[in-house]
Amino acid sequence: MAKTVIIMAIPNRKLIKYSRPKKSKEPKVRNLVTKYINSPKDKKTRTGGTFSFTTNNFQKAKISIFELMRIVFATHNPNKIREVLHLLPKHIDLLSLTDIGCVEEIPETGQTLEENALLKAQYVVRNYGHPCFADDTGLIVDALDGAPGVYSARYAGTNKNADANMAKLLSEMKKKPNRSARFKTVIALFLEGEQQLFTGKVEGEIIHEKKGEQGFGYDPVFKPVNFDKTFAELPLSVKNKIGHRGKAIRKLVDYLKNIDNTTE
Ligand code: IMP
Numbered sequence: 378m379a380k381t382v383i384i385m386a387i388p389n390r391k392l393i394k395y396s397r398p399k400k401s402k403e404p405k406v407r408n409l410v411t412k413y414i415n416s417p418k419d420k421k422t423r424t425g426g427t428f429s430f431t432t433n434n435f436q437k438a439k440i441s442i443f444e445l446m447r448i449v450f451a452t453h454n455p456n457k458i459r460e461v462l463h464l465l466p467k468h469i470d471l472l473s474l475t476d477i478g479c480v481e482e483i484p485e486t487g488q489t490l491e492e493n494a495l496l497k498a499q500y501v502v503r504n505y506g507h508p509c510f511a512d513d514t515g516l517i518v519d520a521l522d523g524a525p526g527v528y529s530a531r532y533a534g535t536n537k538n539a540d541a542n543m544a545k546l547l548s549e550m551k552k553k554p555n556r557s558a559r560f561k562t563v564i565a566l567f568l569e570g571e572q573q574l575f576t577g578k579v580e581g582e583i584i585h586e587k588k589g590e591q592g593f594g595y596d597p598v599f600k601p602v603n604f605d606k607t608f609a610e611l612p613l614s615v616k617n618k619i620g621h622r623g624k625a626i627r628k629l630v631d632y633l634k635n636i637d638n639t640t641e
Pocket of ligand 1: 512513515516531560594595622
């Protein structure tokens with residue numbers, strides 16, 4: 378699964394990513410890569426090393442050699458892919474469901490966010506043979522015994538309409554004095570025969586009417602604690618910093634950054 382790649386940076390030239398480093402035209406690059414490939418397994422790390430040298434035509438260059446790890450994020454949503462991509466270390470090659478040709482809807486039949494995230498990630502591993510992580514998010518409202526929770530997307534019906542979901546939520550909350558709620562994201566990762574779960578939460582309250590135009594889902598009715606604006610009124614950078622998904626993603630990224638034992 379692991380594959381050695383290098384990234385070569387030469388000033389004034391585009392960053393070059395070789396997936397067949399042994400074929401590089403630079404003898405110094407070939408030597409460094411060969412040395413790296415032949416080094417004992419326990420001395421290699423996925424994050425590899427960065428080496429400086431002078432090229433054939435006397436330019437200063439830097440190469441990073443590392444083991445490329447391909448992981449699928451079980452989503453078709455380009456916004457989610459983008460959100461994760463810029464946080465990932467460079468030895469991770471992130472693929473979406475579209476990239477691996479998975480067009481069918483993955484069954485989400487679990488009773489909890491954890492179960493659904495695991496089901497989705499497992500489905501990809503089983504049917505496509507790639508390591509994978511998947512996320513599932515829900516809005517948990519205390520006065521509604523945790524609803525809509527795992528059913529957040531389909532709260533008001535199978536067409537997953539955000540306005541209808543919010544209308545139902547506000548109606549259910551009409552006479553409820555306790556407005557406390559939280560978003561929770563669970564990410565399940567299946568990698569090298571092991572499974573891990575990463576969780577992110579943000580506490581807040583359900584306000585009485587929609588406010589704000591940004592975001593999606595229940596953002597216009599959710600006000601995080603210590604803020605006087607809803608998620609739909611706050612800049613995305615703030616939502617990512619304090620929000621459920623951002624927190625879970627950062628835990629996943631920390632975990633992936635610290636994996637450095639190579640398996641081939
Ligand atoms: P998913 O698991 O990310 O698809 O989220 C399930 C449902 O939870 C979505 O369809 C939304 O209704 C809701 N949801 C998830 N994340 C957010 C968010 O960041 N803001 C508001 N609603 C969200």
